[in-house]
Amino acid sequence: MLHYFLRRAFLIGFVFVALTVLAFSLSYLFPGEVLNNISGLTDIQPEQRQQLIQYYALDQSLLQQYIAYVNRILDGEWGLSFSSQQPVLSEIIAVFPATLELASYALILSFVLGIPLGLFAAVKADSVFGKLISAVTLVAYSIPIFWWALLLIMLFSLTLGVLPTAGRISVLFDIPTTTGFMLPDIWLSDIDYKSEASQDAFRHLLLPAIVLATYPTTVMIRFTRDSMLAVLEQSYIKTARAKGLSRFEVLYHHGLRNALLPVIRQIGLQFSTLITLAMITEVIFSWPGIGQWLLDSIYQRNYPAIQGGLLVVSCLVIVVNMLTEILHTLFNPLARKA
Known part of the structure; x- marks a missing residue:
């Protein structure tokens, strides 16, 4: 080890x-x-x-x-931004939490929806609901993220008027910055309108998080389904059934644990995908994160900012992938042996 x-x-x-x-x-x-x-x-x-x-x-x-x-x-001396003449590192620190917050919530949403739906699609593979989940997953996987975002904006923002189209929170709320993450900053602040600000921040977060989580959710459903189907064909599953164990005991004690081991690796891969897709999502929803900041820097030919953004995003992806690889090895005895 x-x-x-x-x-x-x-x-x-x-x-x-x-x-x-x-x-x-x-x-x-x-x-x-x-x-x-x-x-x-x-x-x-x-x-x-x-x-x-x-x-x-x-x-x-x-x-x-x-x-x-x-x-x-x-x-920490990363040069000055061409556009603002401010230190590049300070600008990255200011915008990076917004991207990390959006990607984290989208990743959590993709796991909460993707793993149960993938397991259900595997257990009920021949049923109508199992085939429906697979079909919807294939369609959602094929939808371009920018087109999907515009459709949701037209439906929930322009037609129904229930969700905002841009930003992290309304300008009516003044939230002191503590961690850089909007919801924790609201909870840690001493303001009198925490409940209203939290609801407003959640409404601003909902559409971008759904759009960003769509692709990794479809990948997670398909990956979990294929992993579970492969586990159900193993000899120890058939032996457990032959011993008279109930279907729930077989699935929970033998199938689920082994099927979810390869899913751990998907955390790093999907997080890398989320960081990439976040750049498009942030531009569409005017989310003030590092993705929008980097694209603005490219348009402005802000070379020091492009260098700094490249370092931060790449380092984050590398570290997350490495941590998930190590986590998978710790939980998987076969990986440790290999």
């Missing part, structure tokens, strides 16, 4: 090195002067230039420049 963790630690370290090399190379690949791309300063005075060149080690070899870049990243 120790050997496994050491190999995983080496792998994640190698990936992080490759990621920082890519981010460092972008300063040379982006249009414009390298010094501007690294520092984020748009107007560099002649007396500042030599000092900045020495600070960023641009008068040294590429290896020394890369080492200096990594040291600055570890120290």
Whole structure:
């Protein structure tokens, strides 16, 4: 087991090195002067230039420049944003919780709906409801996320008028920022309108979370269904039935636990997908997260912000995938043996 963790630690370290090399190379690949791309300063005075060149080690070899870049990243000096002239790291810290909140709720929703429906579709595979779940899942899997989002906006916002179309909370509510997550910030605040603010924040969250959770939910249903069907064909399931165990005991004690082991791996994979799809969802619903911030940075050619966003999103995906892989190994004796 120790050997496994050491190999995983080496792998994640190698990936992080490759990621920082890519981010460092972008300063040379982006249009414009390298010094501007690294520092984020748009107007560099002649007396500042030599000092900045020495600070960023641009008068040294590429290896020394890369080492200096990594040291600055570890120290939290990620340069300035071209558009706002504010530190890139502070802007990321401000917008990142919104994306993490939306993706987390969507992931929870996909598991709450996907696993039970997938199990039901496997147990009742030949029934009308089992086939209906499979058919609806296939249709939902094929729907483009932007088209699905616009349909829900037209139905629930424009036609019925029950849900808002944009933002995290109405401008009527002033919520002090504590954690960056809207609902926890409301609960931790001392405001007198917690109930009203919580309801309003939940209404703003509902449509984006449903849209974002649609794709991973369909994947989870199909994956759980196939995993459960494969487990039900195993010899130990047939032996348990032959011993006279009830259908519930067979499914719960023997089938469910083994069928859900491969599903653990899907947490990391679906979280990676959610972060990618969140960029589209945030633009449609004007959700102030890192996805919308990154797309705005691309439109503005804000190169330091693009570098910082690339690092944060990639590191998050790598860490989540690695943690789910380790979690799967801890719960699965066969994976530990392998």
